[in-house]
Amino acid sequence: MTTHLLIVESPSKAKTLKKYLGKDYEVLASYGHVRDLVPKTGAVDPDDNFRMQYELIDRNTKHVDNITRAVKDADVILLATDPDREGEAIAWHLSEILKSRKALKDKKIKRVVFYEITEGAVTDAVKNPRAISMDLVNAQQARRALDYLVGFNLSPLLWKKIRRGLSAGRVQSPALRLICERENEIEAFKSQEYWTLHFDGDKDKVTFTARLTHFEGEKLDQFAVPSAERNGEIIAFLQSHAKGVAKVREIEKKRRLKSPAAPFTTSTLQQEAVRKLGFSTDRAMKVAQSLYEGVNIGRTVTGLITYMRTDSVTLSKEAMTEIRGFITKNYGADHLPKAPVFYANKTKNAQEAHEAIRPTSVTRTPDSVSQYLNDEQRKLYEMIWKRTVSSQMMPAQFDTVAVDFNVGGDGNVFRATGQTMIFPGFYAVYHEDQDDSPSDDEEKRLPAFKQGDVVDITKLYGEQHFTQPPPRFSEASLVKALEQYGIGRPSTYASIISTLQKREYVILDKKRFTPTDVGRVVNKFLSEHFAHWVDYEFTAKMEDELDDISNGKEEWIPVLEKFWKDFSAQIGEKESVSRKDVTQEQLDEVCPKCGKHKLTIRLGRRGRFIGCPGYPECDYTRNVDGSDGGPANEKREIGVDPVTGKLIQLLFGPFGPYLQLGEMEGDKKPKRVSVPKNILPDQVNFEIAEMLLALPRDLGAHPEDKKKVIANIGRFGPYVSHDGQFKSIPKAESVFDITLERAVALLKEPKAAGGRGALKVLGKHPEDGQAVSLYAGKYGPYVKHGKVNATLPDEKMITTVTLEEAIELLAAKAGKGKKKPAKTKAAPKAAAPPKLKAAAKAKPKAKAKASKAKKAA
Template sequence: MASHLLIVESPSKAKTLKKYLGKDYEILASYGHVRDLVPKTGAVDPDDNFRMTYELIDRNSKHVDSITKAVKNADIILLATDPDREGEAIAWHLSEILKSRKVLKDKKMKRVVFYEITEGAVVDAVKNPRAISMDLVNAQQARRALDYLVGFNLSPLLWKKIRRGLSAGRVQSPALRLICERENEIDAFKSQEYWSIHFDSEKDRLAFTARLTHFEGDKLDQFAVGDAKRNEEVISFLEKHGHGSARVREVEKKRKLKSPAAPFTTSTLQQEAVRKLGFSTDRAMKVAQSLYEGVNIGRTVTGLITYMRTDSVTLSKEAMTDIRGFITKNYGPEFLPKAPVFYANKTKNAQEAHEAIRPTSISRTPESVAAFLNDEQRKLYEMIWKRAVSSQMMPAQFDTVAVDFTVGGDGNVFRATGQTMIFAGFYKVYHEDEDDSAADDEEKRLPQFKEGDTVSINKLYGEQHFTQPPPRYSEASLVKALEQYGIGRPSTYASIISTLQKREYVILDKKRFTPTDVGRVVNKFLSEHFAHWVDYEFTAKLEDELDDISNGKEEWIPVLERFWKDFSKQVGEKESVSRKEVTQEEMDEVCPKCGKHKLTLRLGRRGRFIGCPGYPECDYTRNVDGSDGASAEKREIGIDPKTEKVIQLLFGPFGPYLQVGEMEGEKKPKRVSVPKNILPDNVNLDIALMLIALPRDLGPHPEDSKKVYANIGRFGPYVSHDGQFKSIPKDESVFDIALERAVALLKEPKAAGGRGALKVLGKHPEDGQAVSLYAGKYGPYVKHGKVNATLPDEGMIKTVTLEEAIELLAAKAGRGGKKGGKAKGAKAAKPAKAAPKAKAVVEAPAVTKPKMKKKVKPKAAKLKKAA
C-alpha cells in the first residue's frame, strides 16, 4: 500500500489525526507559517510587477527540514493546513519549497480540507483531495503585500515626525481611529440636566411606579423638565389638582416575541466570550483552537467544535437534523419550530466559509465532557453548545402591558409598563448578553387594571438626571464596530487589539479602551495626512477586493497597483511635514505669562501638556487638566476612604508612583508604582484606589492551596505564587486577571537564563550575521557584530522588529565612524567568507498576469543607510 505524508499546522492536531488514519500515514506539523517576506526594503517590489521575495522563517526551518526528509519516503503528500486563506497560503509555500528542493519527482501532492476534527470528517476529506486554490493563495499574498507596503512606508514617517518605535498598519490604524474618535466625542460632550417625574402606588399588594409622559396636553421630550425649579412647578401643580389619586385611562396589552440569535461566527464568539466569560479576544481564540484541535475524551481524542475562523451563520443539514432531534427528545416538541431556522449573514465582508461554529456532536453535552476539560474550555464549550442548540428553538414569548393614568385632568398622563414571560422558548437553553444597552426582557409584573380604576398615590417625586457621554469601547463593542465597518477580518481582531495595546496606543482601563496621548497624536497625523487610507469605507472596500480575489472575480496585481499608485505619491509628499506641525496644536488662548504667543498643546515624554511656544524666553507650562505644570512632580489625588489619608502622585527614579499618607516615625507610607500603560495625567481617585488595593489575592493555588497574588512591580504587572513570579501580558490587566489564568501563566516555561540574547530577531541583510535583542544594565538594546544600539523606548522590548533594529543599528554606526574612512582603531576588514546557503526565494506573482503599464514608477520607501 502507498505510504502517505499528511502535513498540518499544529502538533496537537497531528496527534489527534494519527489516531484516525493509522500506520500508513505519517503526520507532521509545519508549526504555522513556514515562509514570510524578507524583512527589508524591496521584499515587495512595485517596479517589478509586485514581485514578492520570501525567506524561510528561522524558528520553523527545522520543521521544514523534517517534512522534506519525510517526503522522500512517501508516495502521496497531503497538505491539510487550516481551511482558510492563511492555511491555503501555507500549503502553497510548502509545495514551492518542496519543488525547489527537488524532492517531488514521482510523488502525488494534493490539498485536503476538513472543518472539524472528527474521524468521519477527516477520513472523508482524505478520500476527496483537491488542488491548491491559487485564488485563495493570491488573496493572502495581496493582503500580505498591502500590509507590508503600508507598514514599511508609514512607520518610518512616524519615527521621523513623532517618536521612534511607532508603527502604522493598514487595519490597525483605522481601528485606532475608531477609539480616538470616540474619545473626541467624549471630550466634546457637554452634559445636560433633565428631570423625570414619577408616582409610586400599589394595588392588590403589588407595588408599581408610573412615569409622567404628558403634561397639560403636551408630550414631554427628554428635556421638557430641565431643572429643579421646573420640576417643583410641575409637581406642585399635580399635587394641587390631582388630590393624591390617579385614574386608569387606558390598558394596552400586546404579545411580544424574542427570537434566538444565530450560531456563533468568529466575531460573535469573541464578543460573547468577552461579555459573558470575561475573556480577552485573544484568549477566546486560543481556547476555541484547543477545542477544535482535539481533547482527550476518555480513551478517544476528538475535536469538540468546528473550525473557529468563520463568518458563516449557517449550519449543515446534518447538524440541523441532529439538533432538532435533540430538542424534541430533551425539551419537548413545543420547543421545536415547524421548519429549520435559517439565518442571513450580516457581516460586511463575509469571507469564504463553510458553516457556523458548532459542536461536532450535539449529543456531546457540556455535562458529559466537563470532566475532561479545564475551566476555560468548559465555559467556552458550554456557550458554543447552548448557542447552537438555542438557534433552532422557538422564540421566547412575553405578555406586555402598558397602563396610562391621568392625574388632575386628562392632559396629565403617567404610564406604567410591565411584562411577563409566558413561554421560555430558547431561553430554556441560552440567554444572549448585551453590551452597552439595558436588557429589555426582564420580568416586571403589574397588578390587574381596567379602565376607570382609581389608585392612591403614595409618593409623587422628581428624579434628576444628566446626559452621559457615549461609552468608550469595550473589547466586545470594539469587535462589533470593526465588523460593522468592515475593518479587517474577524480572525485578525484579536491581533489588532493586541497590537494597539503593545504599541501603547491604547490602554484598557476598567475594561474600556482609552487612547494614550501618543495614540491620539499618531491618529491625528494619519487622519490629517493619510485620511483616505484610514477611511472606514476605503478599508472595507479593500477587504471587498480581497474577497473578490479569493472568489476568482478579481486579479491581485491590479488591486495592488491601484493602491500603490496614489499611496506612494502621498508618502512622498508628506516627507516635508514638520515634526512641530504633527506634535503641536495651537490653542485659541494667549499665554498668561508673556501675553505674546498663543499656547500650544504638545506631546512630551510623559504625555500631552500645554506650553508657550516662546520658550526659552517664556517657560510657561501647565497640565492638560489645568493644574500648574511646575507642580507636575507632585499631585494630590484624593482621600483613601479606608485610612482617611491623602493619596499623592509622586515621581521617583523608576517613574511615577502613589503614596498613601506621609512618613510616621520609622514607619514608611504605602507606595505603589503606576504601570507604564497608565499615564500620570490619567490617574484619578478610582484608578489610585485600585492600585493601592494591590496586591490582589486571587485565591488558593489548586495544587498546594498556597495563595496566588496579582501585583505591579518595578518591571510591570505580574502574578506570584510561593516565590515564583510571572509577568502578565500587556493585553491583560492586573485588575481583571482571574485565578485560573494566573495559574496557567505560572505553568508556562521560564525564558532561558544567563546573559545571552533574549531573542534573535533575524539575520542582517548585508552580511547574514545575527541581529539580537539583549536586556542590559541601562535598558534593552539590539546588537549586530560589535555595534550596539539602545532601544529608544523600553516598551519596544516585546515588539521590536528586525527592520526597526537594522534602522537603529545603521543610525548608531553612522554616528560612530568618520565619513569616508574607518573608525579610530578599526582593523582592516577580513576577506569575506563563502556566502552561506541562500534561504531567500524570489517569487514572481503566483499566476502569470498581463504586464501592467508603467505610467508611474513609484519606489518603495527605503531604510536609511549608515552615513
C-alpha cells in the same frame, strides 16, 4: 514504507489526526506559517510586478526540515492546514519549499480541508482531496503585500514626524481612528439637564410606577421638562388638580415574541466571550482553538467545536437533524419549531460553504465533558453549545400590558408598563447578553386593572437626569463596530486590538478603550495627511476587493497597482510636512505668563501638555486638563489609607514614579509600588493608588505544588510569579483581573528563545545572518548584534521593537563608532520606503548575497 504524509499547522492537531488515520499515515506539524517576507526594503517590489521575496521563518526551519525528510518516504503528500486564506497560503508555501528542494519528484501533493476534527470528518476529507486554490493564496499574498507597503512606508514617516518606534497599519489605523473619534465625541459632549415625572401607586397590595407622557394635551419629549423649576410647576399643578388619585384611561395588551440569536460567527463569539465571560478577544480565540484542535475525552482525543474562524451562520443538515432530535428528547416537542431555523448571513462575502461555530456533536453536553476541560474551556464550550442548541428552538413569548392613567384632567397622561413570560422557548437554554443597553426581557408585573379604575397616588415626584456622552468602546463593542464598518475580517479582529495595545496607542481602562496621547497624535497625523487611507469606506472597499480575489472575481496584481499608484505619491508629498505641524496644535489663548505667544498643545515624553512656544525665555506649562503643570517629578500627597491610617504619597525615583504608604519606621521600609507606564503621574488619584497598593495579589495555590502564585507590577511592568519563576502579563490583560488559572497557563508558556539574558530574538541580520536580540540591561532595554549594542530610545519599545527598527538603531550606533571622513554617506536605513527602483539597485552586493539561500526557499 509510509504511503501518506499529512501536514497540519499544530502539533496537538497532528497527534489527534494520527490516532484517527492509523499506521499508513505520518502526520507532521508545520507549527504555523513557514515563510514570510524578508524584513527589509524591497521585499515587495512595485517596480517588478510586485514580486515578493520570502524567507524561511527561523523558528520553524527545523520543522520544515523534518517535513522535507518525511516526504522522501511518502507516495502522497496531503496538506491539511486550516480551511481559510492563511491556511491555504501555508499549504502553498510548503509546496513551493518542497519543489525548490526537489523533494516532490514523482510525488502526488494534494490539499485536504475539514472544518471539524472528528474521525468521520477527517476520514471523509482525506478521501476527497483537491488542488491548492491559487485564488485564496493570491488573496492572502495581496493582503500581506498591502500590509507591508503601508507599514514599511508610513512607519518611517511617523518616526520622522512624531517619535521613533511608532508604526501604522492598513487596518489598525482605521480602528485607531474609531477609538480616537469616540474620545473626541466624549470630550466635545455637553451634558444637558432634563426631568421625568412619575407617580407611585398601590392596588391590591401591589405597588407600581407610572411615568408622565402627556401634559395638558401635549406629548412630552425628552427635554420638555428642562429644569427643577419647571418640574416643580408641573408637580404643583398636578397635586392641586389630581386630589391624590389617578383614573385608568386605557389598557393595551399585546403578545411579544423574542427569537433566538443565530449560531456564533467569530465576531459574535468574541463579543459574547468578552461580555459574558470577561475574556479578551485574543484569549477567546486561543481557548476556541484548543477546543477545535481536540481534547482528551476519556481515551479518545476529539475536536469539540467546528473551525473557529468563520463569518457564516449556516449549520449543516446533519447538525440540524441532530440538534432537533436532541431538543425534542430533552426539552419537549413544544420547544421545537415545525421546520429548521435558517439565518441570513449579515456579513458581506460570508462563505456559505463554511459553518457557524458549533459543537461537533450536540450530544456531548457541557456537563458530560466538563471533567475533561479547564475552567476557560468549560465556560466557552458551554456558551457555544447553548447558543447552537437555542438557535433551533421556539421563540420566547411575553404578554405585555400598557396602562394609561389620567391625573388631574384628560390632557395629563401617565403610563405604566409590565410584562410576563408565558413560554420560555429558547430561554430554557440560553439568554444573550447586551453590551451597552439594559435587557428589555425582565419580568415586570402590574396589578390587574380595568378601564375606569381609580387608584390612590402614594407619591408624585420628579427625577433629575443628565444626558450622557457615548460610551467608550469595550472589546465587544469595538469588534461589532469593526464588523459594521467592514474593517478587517473575523480572523483579524483580535490581532487588530492586540496590536493597538502593544503599540500603546490605546489602553484598556475599566474594560473600555481610551486612546493614549501618542495614539491621538498618530491618528491626527494620519487623518489629516492620509485621510483617504484611514477612511472607513475605503478600508471596507479594500477588504471587498481582497474577498473578490479569493472568489476568483479579481486579479491580485491590478488591485495592488491601483493602490500603490496613489499611495506612493502621497508618501512622497508628505515628506515635507514639518514635525512641528504634526506634534503641536495652536490654541486661541495667549500665554498668561509672558503675554507674547499663543499657547500650544505639545507631545512630550510623558504625554501631551500645554506650553508656551516662547521657551526657553518663557517656561509656562500646564496639563491638558487645565491643572498646573508644575515640575514633572514633584512629589504629591494622594490621601490617607482608611485601613492603616498612613499617608499615601506619589514619589519619583530613578526608575520612574511610585507610590509609598507611610514613612520609614526605624529600619523598616514603607510599602512601595511602581506606577505602570500607561498611567501618567497626574492621573494617579486615590482610587488608582488604593488599587496599586493592594498589590501584590495572592491569586492562590499552584495546583501542582500548592505554592503561592502572585500578581504584581515591577520595573518592566505587570507580571505573575511562582516559586522564583516570573512571567510578564500581556498588555491585553490586567494585573487586577488576572485569575489563578490564567496565571498558571502563562507560567507554563515557554520562555523566549535567545542567548543568556536575551528577552527575545528579533530575527536574523540581513548582512550576515547572525541573531539580532533584545536585552534588558542595567540602564534600560537594548538590542544586540554581534559586538554592537544599541539602547532603545524609548523604554516602551521593549514590547514593540521590530527587527527593522533594531537594524536601524544598530546601524546608527555602528556608524558612530567608526572614524569616517566628514562626507561619508549615512548608514543605510533598513526600514526605508521601497520608492525608486534606482535605490534598490544601489544595495551593496553583500546584502543580496547574504540572504540568497533564504530567498531560494
